[in-house]
Amino acid sequence: xxxxxxxPHVLDAAVRVLQPDVPGLTPAALSAALREFPRAxxxxxxxxxxxxxxxDVLHVSISTINRMLKAGKLKxxxxxFRSVRIDPASVRAILGGKYTYGGRxxxxx
Numbered sequence: 001x002x003x004x005x006x007x008p009h010v011l012d013a014a015v016r017v018l019q020p021d022v023p024g025l026t027p028a029a030l031s032a033a034l035r036e037f038p039r040a041x042x043x044x045x046x047x048x049x050x051x052x053x054x055x056d057v058l059h060v061s062i063s064t065i066n067r068m069l070k071a072g073k074l075k076x077x078x079x080x081f082r083s084v085r086i087d088p089a090s091v092r093a094i095l096g097g098k099y100t101y102g103g104r105x106x107x108x109x
Contacts, residue, residue: 048077048085057091
């Protein structure tokens, strides 16, 4: 749900809940602040991710991450003979549905 689709009732209720901690808060100010706040799915860290971090973000096993790396679905760079770091842009591409894995879109798994 985007900020543009929030009903005035929801904004008013949120303002009433937050006003004790944020005096002077208005629905318009809250709506503007929410529009500026980054979306959660785009809030991935820009640092390279470990296999475990990537598995946690994608809600899959490390074995699946290894298969995705081998299939080229994820881009990674090798740190040493055992460790790799995965490019967060390739994780965002999977989260955004650009790639499929196993014949199904990520949101269908």
